[in-house]
Amino acid sequence: MKEAFRRVHGADAEGIWAAPGRVNLIGEHTDYNDGFALPIAIPQHTLVAARRRQDGRLRLHSAQGEGPVIDLRVDGLTPGAVTTWGAYPAGVVWALREAGHPVGGADLHVDSTVPTGAGLSSSAALECAVAFAYNDLYDLRLPAAALALLAQRAENGFAGVPCGAMDQLASACCTEAAALHLDLRAGSHEQVPFDPRAQGMSLLVVDTRVKHDLGDGAYAALRTGCERAARLLGLAALRDLGPVDLPRAAELLPPHLVPLVRHVVTENARVARAVAHLRAGQVAALGPILRDGHTSLRDDFRISCAESDLVVDTALEHGAHGARMTGGGFGGSVIVLAEEDRVEPISVAVTTAFRAAGYQAPHMLPVSAASGARRVW
Numbered sequence: 001m002k003e004a005f006r007r008v009h010g011a012d013a014e015g016i017w018a019a020p021g022r023v024n025l026i027g028e029h030t031d032y033n034d035g036f037a038l039p040i041a042i043p044q045h046t047l048v049a050a051r052r053r054q055d056g057r058l059r060l061h062s063a064q065g066e067g068p069v070i071d072l073r074v075d076g077l078t079p080g081a082v083t084t085w086g087a088y089p090a091g092v093v094w095a096l097r098e099a100g101h102p103v104g105g106a107d108l109h110v111d112s113t114v115p116t117g118a119g120l121s122s123s124a125a126l127e128c129a130v131a132f133a134y135n136d137l138y139d140l141r142l143p144a145a146a147l148a149l150l151a152q153r154a155e156n157g158f159a160g161v162p163c164g165a166m167d168q169l170a171s172a173c174c175t176e177a178a179a180l181h182l183d184l185r186a187g188s189h190e191q192v193p194f195d196p197r198a199q200g201m202s203l204l205v206v207d208t209r210v211k212h213d214l215g216d217g218a219y220a221a222l223r224t225g226c227e228r229a230a231r232l233l234g235l236a237a238l239r240d241l242g243p244v245d246l247p248r249a250a251e252l253l254p255p256h257l258v259p260l261v262r263h264v265v266t267e268n269a270r271v272a273r274a275v276a277h278l279r280a281g282q283v284a285a286l287g288p289i290l291r292d293g294h295t296s297l298r299d300d301f302r303i304s305c306a307e308s309d310l311v312v313d314t315a316l317e318h319g320a321h322g323a324r325m326t327g328g329g330f331g332g333s334v335i336v337l338a339e340e341d342r343v344e345p346i347s348v349a350v351t352t353a354f355r356a357a358g359y360q361a362p363h364m365l366p367v368s369a370a371s372g373a374r375r376v377w
C-alpha cells in the first residue's frame with residue numbers, strides 16, 4: 001500500500017486504514033424499519049492509504065481496475081456529480097463537511113479484498129475506511145458509530161442509495177469473535193459472542209455471482225412499501241408492531257403490503273431469538289432461525305432468486321444446520337452454518353448443483369467474525 005501510494009501520488013502516505021465487509025446473520029430489511037439486526041464483520045476488507053492536501057483537492061485512486069486518478073475539489077462536491085466508485089469516498093468527505101466538520105482535501109489510494117456486487121457491503125467498507133482515515137487525518141475524534149452514520153449519509157445523500165445503517169455500523173463497530181446486536185431505533189449496539197469454530201462449526205459464505213445492485217429501484221420500492229404500511233397503521237415504524245398484532249394489521253392493510261409487514265415483524269423476533277441462543281452459547285440453534293429467515297425473504301419479501309434458493313436447499317440437504325440469503329437480496333451471497341466436516345461436502349454439492357443448473361460457478365468464502373474498521377499503520 002505504501003509503495004503503491006507513493007507511485008500514484010508521488011509522496012508518502014500519512015497512514016493506512018482498514019474497514020471490513022459484512023454478512024448479516026439475521027435481521028434483514030429491518031434496519032430502515034427502526035428494527036434489529038445481527039451482522040458480523042468478515043475478514044475481507046478495504047484498505048485506504050491517505051495523506052492530507054492543503055489545496056482543497058481530493059484525489060482518488062483504486063488498485064481495482066487501475067483507472068486514472070479521480071481529481072475533485074472538496075468545495076465543489078455535490079450529490080450526483082460523481083457517478084463512479086469515487087462517489088463513495090467523495091460522499092464521505094461531502095457528508096463530513098455537510099455536518100460542519102472542517103475537513104479539506106486528501107490523496108487516497110484504495111485496495112480491497114471485498115468482492116463487489118456480492119452483497120458483502122463493499123461500498124460500506126470503502127466508506128468506513130475513508131471515514132476512519134479522515135477522522136484521524138483531521139483529528140475529528142468522532143466515535144465509530146458516528147462515523148458509520150456519516151458513511152450512511154454519504155451513501156443516501158451523495159451516492160443516492162436509500163440504504164439503512166446496518167452495513168456501515170457493522171463495518172465500523174464489529175469486533176472479533178462477536179456479532180453486533182443492533183437496535184436501529186435506539187442507535188445502540190452490543191457485542192454478542194459468535195465463534196462457531198470454537199464449537200467445531202463453520203460459517204461459509206457462498207457468493208452466487210448474481211450481481212445485486214441496490215441502486216436499481218427494487219430496494220427503494222421495498223423500503224417505501226414498509227414505510228407506507230407503517231403510516232397506514234398509524235405507527236412511526238414497523239418496529240412498533242409485534243407478532244400478536246399481525247392478524248389485526250392484515251385486516252387493515254392492502255393485501256400486497258401484508259407479506260412485507262409479516263417479514264419485518266417475524267424477522268425482528270428472529271433476531272431476539274438468535275441473540276438469546278448466542279448468549280447461551282448455542283450456536284447450532286441458529287440453524288432453524290436462518291432457515292425460517294430465508295423462507296420469509298423468499299416467500300414474503302420475495303427478494304431471493306433461483307441461485308440463492310439452490311444454495312440453501314442443497315446445503316440443507318447435505319446436513320447444514322441452517323442457510324439463508326444475506327444482505328439486500330436479488331442475488332449476492334448466502335450464508336451456511338454447518339459442522340466443520342460438512343463444509344467440504346456442502347461446497348462440492350453446491351458447485352455440482354450449479355453446474356447441473358447451468359449457473360456460473362459460485363465462489364466459496366469461509367469466514368469468521370472479524371474486527372471492524374481501524375488504523376493499521
Ligand code: GLA
Binds near residue numbers: 031164
Ligand atoms: C442492504 C442495505 C442495508 C439493509 C440490507 C437488508 O445491505 O444496505 O441497509 O437494509 O440491505 O437487510
